[in-house]
Amino acid sequence: xxxxxxxxxxxxxxxxxxxxxxxxxxxxxxxxxxxxxxxxxxxxxxxxxxxxxxxxxxxxxxxxxxxxxxxxxxxxxxxxxxxxxxxxxxxxxxxxxxxxxxxxxxxxxxxxxxxxxxxxxxxxxxxxxxxxxxxxxxxxxxxxxxxxxxxxxxxxxxxxxxxxxxxxxxxxxxxxxxxxxxxxxxxxxxxxxxxxxxxxxxxxxxxxxxxxxxxxxxxxxxxxxxxxxxxxxxxxxxxxxxxxxxxxxxxxxxx
Amino acid sequence: xxxxxxxxxxxxxxxxxxxxxxxxxxxxxxxxxxxxxxxxxxxxxxxxxxxxxxxxxxxxxxxxxxxxxxxxxxxxxxxxxxxxxxxxxxxxxxxxxxxxxxxxxxxxxxxxxxxxxxxxxxxxxxxxxxxxxxxxxxxxxxxxxxxxxxxxxxxxxxxxxxxxxxxxxxxxxxxxxxxxxxxxxxxxxxxxxxxxxxxxxxxxxxxxxxxxxxxxxxxxxxxx
Numbered sequence: 001x002x003x004x005x006x007x008x009x010x011x012x013x014x015x016x017x018x019x020x021x022x023x024x025x026x027x028x029x030x031x032x033x034x035x036x037x038x039x040x041x042x043x044x045x046x047x048x049x050x051x052x053x054x055x056x057x058x059x060x061x062x063x064x065x066x067x068x069x070x071x072x073x074x075x076x077x078x079x080x081x082x083x084x085x086x087x088x089x090x091x092x093x094x095x096x097x098x099x100x101x102x103x104x105x106x107x108x109x110x111x112x113x114x115x116x117x118x119x120x121x122x123x124x125x126x127x128x129x130x131x132x133x134x135x136x137x138x139x140x141x142x143x144x145x146x147x148x149x150x151x152x153x154x155x156x157x158x159x160x161x162x163x164x165x166x167x168x169x170x171x172x173x174x175x176x177x178x179x180x181x182x183x184x185x186x187x188x189x190x191x192x193x194x195x196x197x198x199x200x201x202x203x204x205x206x207x208x209x210x211x212x213x214x215x216x217x218x219x220x221x222x223x224x225x226x227x228x229x230x231x232x233x234x235x236x237x238x239x240x241x242x243x244x245x246x247x248x249x250x251x252x253x254x255x
Numbered sequence: 256x257x258x259x260x261x262x263x264x265x266x267x268x269x270x271x272x273x274x275x276x277x278x279x280x281x282x283x284x285x286x287x288x289x290x291x292x293x294x295x296x297x298x299x300x301x302x303x304x305x306x307x308x309x310x311x312x313x314x315x316x317x318x319x320x321x322x323x324x325x326x327x328x329x330x331x332x333x334x335x336x337x338x339x340x341x342x343x344x345x346x347x348x349x350x351x352x353x354x355x356x357x358x359x360x361x362x363x364x365x366x367x368x369x370x371x372x373x374x375x376x377x378x379x380x381x382x383x384x385x386x387x388x389x390x391x392x393x394x395x396x397x398x399x400x401x402x403x404x405x406x407x408x409x410x411x412x413x414x415x416x417x418x419x420x421x422x423x424x425x426x427x428x429x430x431x432x433x434x435x436x437x438x439x440x441x442x443x444x445x446x447x448x449x450x451x452x453x454x455x456x457x458x459x460x461x462x463x464x465x466x467x468x469x470x471x472x473x474x475x476x477x478x479x
Contacts (some may be wrong), residue, residue, distance in 0.1 A: 067440035134340055139423055142440035167340045167422030170436075178422065182321040183339035 016224040026079065029228045032078060033061045034069040036085030037171050038109060038145065041196040042248035049244065050235055057228045065171050067142045071094050073098060073223060080229045083236075085109065086144040090221040101229075102220035106236050106252035107245045109216035110191040110207035115178055119186075123206035125173075127158050127185040132165060136178040136187035139168040145175075148213040149188035155212035179203070191249035210251075217253055256449050262432035267342070267430060268410035271349040272357075275406045277335020279351070279357035280399065281317050284387065286358065292322045301358050310335040313419025316348045320420070340422035348416045354452060357402040365391060376469035399427075401465055412454065 024118075037042055039120065040063050047059035058090075062069075068082040073082060073093060084090050090103045113123045121129055138146035146168065153159040167183075169175040172190045177189035180202065194205040222229045235241050242252055285299060304312060318336035320327045330338050338344035368391050376386040392399070414432040421428035421439070431454060437448035 065440065067442070070442070096427050133337060134422070136422070138436065139440075163353060167424060169422070170418055178317075178339075181317050181339075182323045183317055183337075183420075184422075 002104035006061065022226045028056060028058050029226070030058045030060050031080050031120065031226075031228045031232055033059060033081045033232075034073065034077070034079040034082060035061050035063050035083040036066045037063050037082060037173050038085055038190045038192045039063065040173070040193075041118055041198065041252070042192060042245055045248075046143065046236065046244055049240065050232060053235065053240075054228075054231060057231065059232070065143070075078070078224075079131050079222045080226060081220060082230065083218070085216075085218055087217045087219040090219045094221055099221040099223060101223035101233075103216055103219050103221045103239055105219050106241070107218045108253055109145060109218060110147070110210070110249060110251055111145060111152060111188055111208045111216075112191045112194050113186060113187050113208060114189045114194050114203050114205045116180060116182070116203045117201070119203075121186060123186070127153075127156070127162065129186075132143055134167050134178075134184035135165050136167050136169055136175040136184035136189075138166060138172045138175050139170065143169075143171055144216055144218075145172040145188075145190055148216050149208075150186070151213040162190075193249075195249045213248045218250075256446070256453060257429075257431065257434040257438075260429050261450075261453070263426060263429065264411050264431040267345060267349060270346055271353055271410045272407045273344070274350050274400075275353060275357040276403055278443065279354060283358045283361035283365055283402075284393050285361045294308060296365060297331055297424045302355050304353070305355050309352070309413075309415025312352060312376045313348065313416040315347075316344075316351065317420045320347065322342050334341075338429060339420060340424060342427055345417060345421055345428050348420050349410045350412060352416050354411045355408040356405040360398045360405065360461065361395065361403040364395035364401075367398070368394045397468055400468055402467045404461055404468075409456060411461075412458060 014177035033043075039061075043059075043061050043063075047061060048120040050059060051057065062079075066089050069077070069079070069082060069084070070089040070093070073079060074096075082090060082093070085104070087105070089097070094103050098108050113126055115121045115123050115126055119126075121132070121219075126132060127135065137149040138144075142149040150159065153162060167178060169178055172193060175184075176189045176193050176199065180190070187207065189205075191205070191207060193199055194203070200255060214225045220233065222233060247253065262288060282297075282301070282465065285388070286301070317339060318324060320330070322328065322331060322337060327338055330336070336343075338347065371391055372394070373386060376390050381389070409439070412432060413430065417428065417430050417433055418436070421430070421433065423429050423433055429437075435447050435450045435454070438444075438450065
């Protein structure tokens with residue numbers, strides 16, 4: 001008897017909340033974004049701030065490897081906006097007529113040498129330390145951060161001596177995870193990850209000098225045109241978005 | 256085509272199968288013939304890799320073989336090397352991941368051996384080891400072959416676990432599935448297609464061989 005009453009009560013409750021849901025959101029537009037993994041923390045806050053400024057637009061962000069998204073978008077993935085970790089993927093999409101707007105530059109990535117708190121290594125000299133067995137970087141064949149790491153190692157004259165110690169991760173978050181788990185001693189990761197709330201206090205980092213690697217321009221492109229998509233692009237490349245990205249470890253495009 | 260990666264996968268699969276035959280066959284024997292009440296717990300543990308996502312397995316294996324874990328510390332003490340990002344580390348992960356693919360078909364085959372033959376052999380004073388060698392193993396041979404072939408093929412196609420613990424080192428941990436993934440990521444679709452086709456043909460051949468083997472010796476399906 002009791003369970004029937006409980007069931008009836010919860011059914012009524014569910015019906016009410018359904019109605020409340022329909023009534024509360026009149027015409028909320030959902031903007032679907034494919035974003036590079038290094039934006040994970042920055043975009044969490046960005047979507048909150050943007051939603052406050054534009055209450056009628058909800059952001060739904062999928063994070064992942066830019067290369068994966070590129071392949072998915074080519075095959076019809078239903079994203080409104082693509083924020084890549086490089087410039088090449090959005091440019092190729094635009095060139096092949098798969099974009100609904102011009103490619104825009106929104107930030108540039110920065111790389112750091114990261115060691116866990118428990119490590120005795122100094123991040124500034126860790127790469128030259130003979131006791132280091134494994135250095136984690138993202139895979140340079142497809143990850144922009146991996147390309148930057150490789151270029152920086154070459155510029156610092158360390159690539160040849162470290163080549164046998166390099167372990168390649170699928171993306172930049174995994175390079176971080178390899179070091180965090182202790183499997184690799186030191187890693188070259190994105191500043192946006194090393195300085196993220198989830199990682200703060202877990203390790204120390206040293207920023208790799210910007211002149212040792214080509215500037216990692218990150219570009220985006222609108223795939224399906226809408227007022228909301230243009231609004232978000234303008235917000236992200238405007239003062240509010242720029243200030244936020246700088247706070248999360250990116251540098252501004254073009255300077 | 257990335258021949259180095261293919262060769263590495265073949266070596267990994269062969270080593271995994273060899274280890275699984277030495278570990279998995281006794282384990283399957285125990286599962287089939289033991290009367291322990293808690294046997295079901297062991298069976299559940301063996302079957303875990305079938306249902307766990309490779310991410311879970313890979314994540315735990317990376318933590319378990321890292322320098323901060325007892326296993327990793329012991330290995331470093333014994334050999335001076337480290338398990339993560341090494342062929343041995345990958346081998347350990349593969350053995351865990353493919354365990355049910357050996358143990359389950361072999362255990363099923365052992366259970367299918369006519370109990371009266373086994374007991375007759377025991378009653379005639381033949382030792383358990385000799386009974387296994389001369390009665391059980393020959394009768395269960397197709398099941399053992401199936402287990403070996405499936406483990407080999409499963410390791411050839413293993414992706415998630417390798418991605419999680421491998422570190423993508425050419426010739427050491429860059430297996431064929433990782434190589435294909437890299438090619439797709441680098442937009443080298445031509446090379447990816449080539450290697451994928453190879454893997455597809457290989458997998459089909461292995462499975463066709465397995466089913467042909469089963470049909471001939473086991474006669475699971477009624478002959479028409």
